[in-house]
Amino acid sequence: MIYFDKVSKIYSPTSIALEDVSFNIAPNEFVSIVGQSGAGKSTLLKLLLAEDRPTSGKVFFESNDVHAIPKHELPALRRRIGAVFQDYRLLPHKTAYENIAFALEAAGKEEEDIKSDVPQVLELVGLVDKAWHFPHELSGGEKQRVAIARAIVSRPDVVIADEPTGNLDPLNTWDIIHLLEKINDLGTTVMLATHDKEIINSLKRRVVTLEKGRVVRDEQRGRYVL
């Protein structure tokens, strides 16, 4: 479903983010991308979202070369990939409900669909009572749950999460991870980038380990080994 084909991203000769990375992700897989800070996890996800271009190599989403897609068709690709970030990236002037609804509005969904879909995902992430709060009125864990709700509301094929628990306490961390597992169980491919050893060890899912921009290990039911 997603295929990284000999991808390199070189910012400058002394700053190589990714080097010759190739791996494949099957539909409905739950893949953790592991590595220390600066190992290239975020860059990998950015390339998939076409937020950045690889220096060489190709990134395929289904049969499409992501970086060959013309600019005006990128929104369509991004609607099929739900993204969750460490810093939440919510729209500060919109309430939780509006943030989630925005993804649907952007996709051109009908007002009626929005009114039925948004409460559903709010329920799924357990934030029905905080729907009309602005991001600054929510805790970190709540913000991240809003971000996850926004990522899944348009029923994407893939959810990518870039250190989603990086700013959260252990309890919230587990809430988020269980949420991602639930999403995966409902049939969505999940790519999780993290450096949290405990998460990896308890997930018992596929782990791709990056070190200095290279894939050093790729194991089903992997463990955190560095």
Added chain:
Amino acid sequence: MKWGFINFFRNGVVSVATVLVISLSIFMIGGVIVGSSFVSAVISSLEEKIDISAVFQDTADEQAILFLKAELEKLPEVSSVKYTSAEEALAIFRERHKDDPVVLESLKILEENPLFSSLEIKAKNPSQYESISKFLESGRYDNILGVDANGQKKITYRQNQFIIDKLSFILSTSRKIGFSVSLILALIALMVAYSTVRLAIYNSKDEISVMQLVGASRAFIRGPFLVEGVMHGVIATVFTSAALYPAFWLIGRKTSALFGEFNIFEYFISNIFQIFFILLFSGVLLGTLSAYIAIKRYLKV
């Protein structure tokens, strides 16, 4: 559409600042437009007032004078020629002094008409009086043109030459200066307004990139900003019109002595709809165009 309105109110302070700056810009544009068209109206009326008249001998044949009038009308520089016969001149003189018994009495004593026939000549352009005057003095009409005590021909251009030249110079330069000043002011206003709108949108640059990552198209992201831009423009126009009204009233009162029959406030009132639409157009254009250009810079991801 909806989001444009909501963002406008949620961005309270920034919106107010933007509206104020756009107001200032179109206030300047409005002031410049009204001011320069007013000045040019004053200039035109002053130009209207300049003319030269040629006074004829009392013995001059009316036919000869009318012939000269026809000749003058053929000149390309001349816009109009008005003939006043000695009798008409007398009637006008009587009318003007009808409340002055001394003058009327002295006219009676004189018995015969002390006034002369004259031609009043207007040029299309003040700088052309020189050549019209030369034409009159060419010698062909010496037999009918009046001569004063010093032997000078009675052509008022000679008498007023200095003032006319000076005035025509002042008028043409003030037009040029007025135009360039307006242009510079308008340009400055545009740049200031653009920078403000850009700053306001710069505040949203992270939001814009998030919107793009969530899969919003460029048009979808741009829409609310453009609606906001239109709102800024409209509100600024209302604001400016309200501010221009007392401003011109004050200026009109202070300068009425200077311009006499012209009053900038009356000029403003009589053209108020036109001015309002010019302001509305420039305000909305300024708001939306600045927003459009500014947001283009941040739609990169």
